[in-house]
Amino acid sequence: MGEPAIICDGLTRDFPSGRALDGLTIDVQPGEVLALLGPNGAGKTTTIRLLNGVLVPDSGTATVLGMDPWRQGNELRARTGVLTENAGLDERFTALENLVVMARLRGIDADVARRKAGDLLERFGMGHRADVKVQGFSTGQRKRVALARALLHEPDLLFLDEPTSGLDPAATRDVVDLIGSLAAEQGRTVVLCTHFLGEAGKLANRMAVLFQGKLHAFGTPAELARGLWTGTEVRLDLDVPAPDALLSSLGALSMVIQAVPTPNGVVVRVADRDAVPVVVATCVAAGAPVYAVNPHDPSLEDVYFEIEARAGAVALPEEP
Amino acid sequence: MTDSTARVATVERERVNWSVVRVMLGRDLGAIVRSKALILPMLALPLVLLVLLPAAIGLAANGKQLRVERFVDMLPSALAAPVMAHPPQERLVILVLGYLVAPLFLIVPLMISAVTAADTFAGEKERRTLETLLHLPVRDRDLYIAKLLGGFIPATAVAWSGFVIFAVISNIVCWPVMHRLFLPTWLWMIVILWLAPAVAAIGLGIMVRVSIRVNNTQEAQQLGGAVVLPLVILAVGQTTGLLLAGPKVAFGAGIVLWAIAIWLNIRGARAYARDTMATRL
Numbered sequence: 217m218g219e220p221a222i223i224c225d226g227l228t229r230d231f232p233s234g235r236a237l238d239g240l241t242i243d244v245q246p247g248e249v250l251a252l253l254g255p256n257g258a259g260k261t262t263t264i265r266l267l268n269g270v271l272v273p274d275s276g277t278a279t280v281l282g283m284d285p286w287r288q289g290n291e292l293r294a295r296t297g298v299l300t301e302n303a304g305l306d307e308r309f310t311a312l313e314n315l316v317v318m319a320r321l322r323g324i325d326a327d328v329a330r331r332k333a334g335d336l337l338e339r340f341g342m343g344h345r346a347d348v349k350v351q352g353f354s355t356g357q358r359k360r361v362a363l364a365r366a367l368l369h370e371p372d373l374l375f376l377d378e379p380t381s382g383l384d385p386a387a388t389r390d391v392v393d394l395i396g397s398l399a400a401e402q403g404r405t406v407v408l409c410t411h412f413l414g415e416a417g418k419l420a421n422r423m424a425v426l427f428q429g430k431l432h433a434f435g436t437p438a439e440l441a442r443g444l445w446t447g448t449e450v451r452l453d454l455d456v457p458a459p460d461a462l463l464s465s466l467g468a469l470s471m472v473i474q475a476v477p478t479p480n481g482v483v484v485r486v487a488d489r490d491a492v493p494v495v496v497a498t499c500v501a502a503g504a505p506v507y508a509v510n511p512h513d514p515s516l517e518d519v520y521f522e523i524e525a526r527a528g529a530v531a532l533p534e535e536p
Numbered sequence: 537m538t539d540s541t542a543r544v545a546t547v548e549r550e551r552v553n554w555s556v557v558r559v560m561l562g563r564d565l566g567a568i569v570r571s572k573a574l575i576l577p578m579l580a581l582p583l584v585l586l587v588l589l590p591a592a593i594g595l596a597a598n599g600k601q602l603r604v605e606r607f608v609d610m611l612p613s614a615l616a617a618p619v620m621a622h623p624p625q626e627r628l629v630i631l632v633l634g635y636l637v638a639p640l641f642l643i644v645p646l647m648i649s650a651v652t653a654a655d656t657f658a659g660e661k662e663r664r665t666l667e668t669l670l671h672l673p674v675r676d677r678d679l680y681i682a683k684l685l686g687g688f689i690p691a692t693a694v695a696w697s698g699f700v701i702f703a704v705i706s707n708i709v710c711w712p713v714m715h716r717l718f719l720p721t722w723l724w725m726i727v728i729l730w731l732a733p734a735v736a737a738i739g740l741g742i743m744v745r746v747s748i749r750v751n752n753t754q755e756a757q758q759l760g761g762a763v764v765l766p767l768v769i770l771a772v773g774q775t776t777g778l779l780l781a782g783p784k785v786a787f788g789a790g791i792v793l794w795a796i797a798i799w800l801n802i803r804g805a806r807a808y809a810r811d812t813m814a815t816r817l
């Protein structure tokens with residue numbers, strides 16, 4: 217895989233209002249899509265600004281595309297593309313003009329810039345509005361233009377800050393598909409900030425979960441799940457909630473870690489697969505018919521909310 | 537920290553990237569030209585000062601003999617002499633159009649540079665376009681120079697073209713009295729070519745820094761009004777006397793103004809840093 221696209225170690229940044237990022241240590245491999253997850257104020261945008269050399273950290277180091285973001289900032293920024301949280305288009309100009317100016321500021325020839333900008337707008341379904349002033353554009357249209365702007369110079373590394381916030385479901389799906397195709401082509405590395413788990417789940421290889429500036433989890437969803445929970449979860453459909461007698465006999469089994477009743481049965485956490493037939497047999501022996509047995513791999517949502525709950529439990533004492 | 541500062545400083549000493557400056561300028565000047573809200577107030581003052589005033593003076597001088605001697609008598613004799621050296625019927629025109637308008641005229645470049653400079657960074661913040669600029673591979677100094685020129689060029693352009701119009705109108709309207717092209721004078725040449733750009737640069741030096749600190753153009757203009765207007769009045773008061781003292785003194789005043797302008801702008805450029813701007817997004 218070669219050297220990582222991003223390595224950062226102990227990245228910390230304070231503002232007068234407090235610590236925005238606290239000792240962030242992560243790495244991103246070339247061609248990887250990393251989801252930076254976290255609620256409002258977690259430090260996602262600050263991370264992007266730091267990694268792109270726009271903000272300077274109070275402590276910590278980073279190497280991005282083999283460069284020091286604070287000493288080789290402009291060299292680095294020549295190879296990164298950023299979709300900022302608000303599209304940041306100049307309303308006084310048309311979509312095409314916005315793109316062409318940015319391309320030319322990046323040193324692209326006027327003719328090439330116009331052609332590329334036109335092509336990208338076309339590709340993102342904005343071709344028909346290329347020569348319209350941005351002023352009247354909807355949030356979704358702005359995002360598309362801004363995404364096109366981030367890609368004009370064919371960056372190796374893309375920072376996407378909440379690419380789907382403010383979009384309707386159809387537009388969200390379009391933009392997510394678009395990002396998916398961007399990541400797939402040319403092994404482009406993508407750092408995707410979001411608080412929407414759906415898009416992270418669809419796009420990301422790994423996720424980093426930030427809360428109040430601190431990294432609480434980092435890895436693939438499966439890795440994180442393994443760290444959070446032991447064993448596998450199995451859902452049994454019994455048509456009715458599992459009776460207490462059944463719960464206690466399930467709990468007595470050595471390979472069962474936990475048994476929790478649900479409205480139509482029970483969720484059993486077992487140490488490994490071999491426990492499943494024993495669990496089913498115990499239910500049947502207790503006189504509970506088993507209609508369905510479904511192993512349940514934790515989804516990204518499950519993982520995220522579990523991390524959030526645990527982080528919240530840690531953070532709670534700080535709140536008044 | 538000293539080590540890293542030194543390294544950043546060497547990088548910054550590279551040559552200015554003029555193509556970046558040109559593109560930024562094109563964008564900003566294009567936006568000014570398209571914006572009626574900016575253009576109209578910018579042209580109102582030059583119109584009154586440089587078109588209506590000379591027309592009125594010319595007409596007044598053509599009609600009844602307006603005596604200016606009593607006013608001129610109040611000036612110290614050294615200052616009054618250049619006016620009194622002219623035949624009586626020419627004195628009104630010489631006094632007003634040759635001398636008194638000149639210092640007032642300096643308000644034009646000052647005001648226009650202040651108005652455009654107020655918009656430089658505050659405008660980018662207000663339009664939410666600043667962050668995009670910070671994420672570009674554009675050196676801080678190149679962006680800063682583009683922003684300075686974006687205020688300097690319109691100010692100087694309006695001042696110079698305004699003067700040409702002023703000179704043409706004055707010469708035409710006053711022809712029956714003067715029977716010669718009396719403008720430009722040496723004094724005016726100094727005001728236009730030497731003092732006007734300096735005054736524009738001072739306006740920029742102050743207003744760009746104000747613009748960096750506030751969140752929107754209106755705030756910048758309000759704050760600028762509190763700083764720049766008093767300065768205008770002071771400057772005009774001072775320069776009037778200096779100008780009557782002759783071209784040499786006016787030239788000397790220009791040296792002082794340029795020194796102030798350069799000092800202000802260099803300090804501004806040094807103080808500008810990407811990180812600080814990103815903190816104020």
Ligand SMILES: Nc1ncnc2c1ncn2[C@@H]1O[C@H](COP(=O)(O)OP(=O)(O)OP(=O)(O)O)[C@@H](O)[C@H]1O
Nearest residue numbers: 231233236255256257258259260261262814815816
């Ligand atoms: N320029 C700044 N000045 C002061 N405080 C700041 C600044 N930028 C960020 N912060 C603070 O740092 C913290 C992290 O902010 P950041 O914008 O990185 O969060 P985020 O994860 O992007 O949140 P969101 O999902 O709302 O975009 C917040 O508490 C924020 O108030």
Ligand SMILES: [Mg+2]
Nearest residue numbers: 260261262301
């Ligand atoms: Mg954010």
